[in-house]
Amino acid sequence: MLSNLRPHSIRARFTLVSGIISLIVFAVIGTGLDLAIWTRIQDNIFKETERVATDWIGSLQPGAPYPPVLKTRINLLQLVDDQGKVVAASTAAAGQSPLSTMRPPNDDRISHGTQCTTRDGCLVLTAIRVPPLETQVLWQGQPHFVYAGMAEPGMLSTHELELLTSAGVLAAAALAAWATWWVVGRALRPVAMIRAKTAEITVSDLSMRVPEPPGCDEIAQLARTSNKTLARLEAAVEQQRQFASVVSHELRSPVAGLHTQLEEALLYPTDVDPMKTITTALSTTERLQAIIDDLLVLARIRSAPPAAPEPIDLGALITEEVATRVHGTPVRTHTTGRVTVLGNKIQLIGVLNNLLVNAQRHADTSVEVTTTRTSDHAVITVTDDGPGIAPHDRERVFEPFIRLEDGRRRDPGGSGLGLAISRAVITAHHGTIEIEDSPRGARFVIRLPLIPAGERTAAMVRTS
Structure with a gap:
């Protein structure tokens, strides 16, 4: 009540x-x-x-x-x-x-x-x-x-005297209440404007922004934070739309091809070799399965909460992974002491394997992997001596399903999601992955934040 x-x-x-x-x-x-x-x-x-x-x-x-x-x-x-x-x-x-x-x-x-x-x-x-x-x-x-x-x-x-005093008390209290009503109303006026503008924003149109009052008070900070959130939301929704469009386009081709093959086998049973049809269909489903698995990995990296990080010695990790690659183009490693970062070991191994596979696929004679450190970052470089990547394509290759002509020729069954997954993993680790200039071939450079000195000592004690 x-x-x-x-x-x-x-x-x-x-x-x-x-x-x-x-x-x-x-x-x-x-x-x-x-x-x-x-x-x-x-x-x-x-x-x-x-x-x-x-x-x-x-x-x-x-x-x-x-x-x-x-x-x-x-x-x-x-x-x-x-x-x-x-x-x-x-x-x-x-x-x-x-x-x-x-x-x-x-x-x-x-x-x-x-x-x-x-x-x-x-x-x-x-x-x-x-x-x-x-x-x-x-x-x-x-x-x-x-x-x-x-x-x-x-x-x-x-x-x-009592009546005059009571009248004065009531008048003063009424004046204080009116002043509070006016001051609070003036202070909350931007909130009403923000609420009205927020009510107009829909999923179909996330380009609108709430008005930002001048100053640095809590309401102004709320408005600026809301606009930054709306900008991130707009970017995420736009990325999701583009990703859904690309995914639907990439999946439509193999599904349409599989449908055509099966339909021909039914319509012309005497003219179509059933074993060939089944073999081709099985190959198509394997490609679909690979694409779906990569999509699940990419979605999990972008949306799932990160696992508890652990200290990882990048030099030792690279040495171990390169030692397992006994086939293909030779891989040489160069490491400079202990370079420790915090991260998910399985995900970083996946990124390294993806870069090594790409480098070995496009290299002519050798692949070189180096680990160095700057004042606050660990730097991993994977370089091959192949034809390289043109400057205007160096950002495109990190987009989902983007495959250059040379890549399609060398690996027709690839999904085009490997580099997109690699960038998502490195971004989740608060790092960057880029393609930089190289005298010959492609040069992928990963930068990850180092563990601060105090945390590095504590991590070494826990792992020892």
């Missing part, structure tokens, strides 16, 4: 919280201010009544006391004996009963207070005991008391 009453808007929530907190804070401030003003007014009246009463006491003479002549707002003044009889009084207090029964304590001759009656309302009073010396001279030691006061000001008696 309470959750339904809670505002759903962030703007409304902030405004409500700000209004409640402001109301509490201003209420505390208003209460303190009200008490301070109320006390200040009373203190001023008490000081004035005390001064008026003291002045009258100082002017008393032996005999019948004369009524005081008042020139201040303190208009109530009475001289009362210890029997409660009014001996003398000001004009406003004449003919009245004693203003108060309040008597100063024995240890203090002055008392302040407020006296309220149903008939006269409330009076702010000061009661002063006449000093013993004056009492002895004037009344033979009989105690007398002077009462000085005035009607309680309307600001105190009618609760006008």
Whole structure:
């Protein structure tokens, strides 16, 4: 039930919280201010009544006391004996009963207070005991008391002060709530624009971007991050579309050829050799299976979460793999000490085998593999002495199903996915693979980040 009453808007929530907190804070401030003003007014009246009463006491003479002549707002003044009889009084207090029964304590001759009656309302009073010396001279030691006061000001008696303070508290809290509503609304305005633009973005059109507000606050950073995410998403979707188009095109040809062969065998059973048809169909299905397996490997590398990396000595890895290649063009290796990276050993072996197979296929006499290191990268170079790759084709060969004419001639059954898989693996290892200039043949260069010195020592301890 309470959750339904809670505002759903962030703007409304902030405004409500700000209004409640402001109301509490201003209420505390208003209460303190009200008490301070109320006390200040009373203190001023008490000081004035005390001064008026003291002045009258100082002017008393032996005999019948004369009524005081008042020139201040303190208009109530009475001289009362210890029997409660009014001996003398000001004009406003004449003919009245004693203003108060309040008597100063024995240890203090002055008392302040407020006296309220149903008939006269409330009076702010000061009661002063006449000093013993004056009492002895004037009344033979009989105690007398002077009462000085005035009607309680309307600001105190009618609760006008409390009403004004309450109105000020409410006005201040309302102003704080409105300011919060305005400030939060202005701050969230870019969020509303981002939300509206995001609602317009669909899978069919990922080219739109959300508006980026100026500045470097959290909302601006969110907008920039969202646009970067949209750019990556657009690139991924476009890559997926191109990949699907290429895959469908590459699979259509062998499937169409297989369909044609089987259809001819059914339509012309006497003219078609069934064994030849089956052999050709089996070869076609093997090619389809190879393409599908490579596609699965490529998709798994791009989408599956990476396996836990392990420290790999590239020099030892290359030496072991080259030693297993006893057939084909000779492969020479050159390594420079221990070069350790973090990675997936099986995937890196697959990349190395793919490059060695390509190099041996196109080499004339030899293949050379070297491992070196720079300040922060391990560098693997695979070079052959074959015809090489033209500069304008050096990026194309890493695209799926791209096969140059020389490659089709040397390996008609290839899928055209080997280099695409190799680049995907190296990219997943935060490295690069490129084809660089070479005096003769093709020169593939792989760069992988080295393990930092501290991590390298820890890795050597774990593997030892």
